[in-house]
Amino acid sequence: MKREIELYIHIPFCVKKCAYCDFLSSPADEAVKKAYVKALELEIAFWGQKLENTTVSTIFIGGGTPSLLSGEQMETLLQCVRRSFRVEKDAEITMEMNPGTVNDKNLIRYKKAGVNRISIGLQSAKNEELQKLGRIHTFQEFLDTYKAVRACGFENVNVDLISAIPGQTRESFEESLHIVARLEPEHISAYSLIVEEGTPFYEKYGDGKPKERDLPSEEEERAMYKRTKEILEKYGYERYEISNYAKDGFACRHNIGYWERKEYIGVGIGAASFLGKERFSNIRKIDQYLAYAKERSFEKMVSEREILDMSQEMEEFMFLGLRMQKGISAAKFQETFGCPLDEVYGKEIAKLKKQGLLKEKGENFSLTDFGIDISNYVFVEFMNK
Ligand code: SF4
Numbered sequence: 001m002k003r004e005i006e007l008y009i010h011i012p013f014c015v016k017k018c019a020y021c022d023f024l025s026s027p028a029d030e031a032v033k034k035a036y037v038k039a040l041e042l043e044i045a046f047w048g049q050k051l052e053n054t055t056v057s058t059i060f061i062g063g064g065t066p067s068l069l070s071g072e073q074m075e076t077l078l079q080c081v082r083r084s085f086r087v088e089k090d091a092e093i094t095m096e097m098n099p100g101t102v103n104d105k106n107l108i109r110y111k112k113a114g115v116n117r118i119s120i121g122l123q124s125a126k127n128e129e130l131q132k133l134g135r136i137h138t139f140q141e142f143l144d145t146y147k148a149v150r151a152c153g154f155e156n157v158n159v160d161l162i163s164a165i166p167g168q169t170r171e172s173f174e175e176s177l178h179i180v181a182r183l184e185p186e187h188i189s190a191y192s193l194i195v196e197e198g199t200p201f202y203e204k205y206g207d208g209k210p211k212e213r214d215l216p217s218e219e220e221e222r223a224m225y226k227r228t229k230e231i232l233e234k235y236g237y238e239r240y241e242i243s244n245y246a247k248d249g250f251a252c253r254h255n256i257g258y259w260e261r262k263e264y265i266g267v268g269i270g271a272a273s274f275l276g277k278e279r280f281s282n283i284r285k286i287d288q289y290l291a292y293a294k295e296r297s298f299e300k301m302v303s304e305r306e307i308l309d310m311s312q313e314m315e316e317f318m319f320l321g322l323r324m325q326k327g328i329s330a331a332k333f334q335e336t337f338g339c340p341l342d343e344v345y346g347k348e349i350a351k352l353k354k355q356g357l358l359k360e361k362g363e364n365f366s367l368t369d370f371g372i373d374i375s376n377y378v379f380v381e382f383m384n385k
Helices: 030-050 071-084 104-113 127-133 139-151 170-183 200-205 218-234 253-259 286-294 310-321 330-337 341-354 369-373 375-381
Strands: 003-011 054-063 086-097 117-123 157-163 187-192 238-241 244-246 264-267 272-275 278-282 302-307 358-361 364-367
Touching (some): 003 071, 086 253, 104 139, 139 157, 170 187, 187 218, 218 369, 341 375, 369 375
Parallel strands (some): 003 054, 086 117
Antiparallel strands (some): 187 244
8 A cells, every 4th residue: 555654854953052942953063964964864764665665745854953964965865765765746845944054055955955945943033032042143144044045946935933032022023023924935933932941041931940020921922922823914824723824825734744643754863753553753862873873773763652542543633633723624533533523522522612712614623712822721621531
């Protein structure tokens, strides 16, 4: 049987750590990058052999900062994917990049290698906010990168923004939104800042720490969220997921695959995979990863494994699907699990509808605006039944 998967390639390198970041990334020298690319090639080839007769529909090269790899290294990786798998002709191939790490020569080669969607980490159009976040770039450097990306012919571009940055006012966030929307990227991701444990921000703003006055309140954060939709709609963006906005036809196919529980393989340190009923992720230590790749011990690369039972699959179907504006389909639930949605979650759905958190349209259920505000509460309703 023909199998279709998505592929995620993790590039764990950054120039320096941002103050809020808990992603698996760190600075590295050229020798480590070279060894890592070689290891990725081996891991991709391993999966290509293991999953015979498999087509890759989307590729997402994320990080970290993938633009710290040269054009040649990107070509090497994507050629390896094509040697190992059948890649759909119109596959969406996204690469993340950060301003200040990009040059024209590499951009041309990324494009030649097959990258057709660029995701640029801006986060704010205000230099003082970029500084607070510990970003390595200014707004001008972002603009230079954006223009270079366009000049190179990329026609599908995402820009990342963050709201509720320390010191940020509603007005300054709205200004960032306007500035970015006027540039007309096809896609904008706007996430609220989360203060994660183990980051410098957690030291300042985390639970139990004396709160600095400049972190926007929850009410402010919600107000910024509401304004995001209102403002971006005026520029022709539709919110298709809690934090993602796109012009018509430019929703990110790769991420929709995650929310629709499509199978995917993640390669590289810490990368997560989902195959059949199994979720697993790779080890997080780069030395170990390189050593296992060298001795071709690919099974040892996996550090966590979980086989989902039917009720966990149903939970995932609900809380991942409800992230999307279109919500979940009762018919799809029945087709996937062989039993009616109502039989499993009828009580919860009725309660959430009564509370004004869930709405019904045809055979689809989705979050209301109020439901989005307290989406974690809604998701918990479908868990541990
Ligand atoms: S650039 Fe992105 S991945 Fe790298 S440290 Fe900053 S937030 Fe983390």
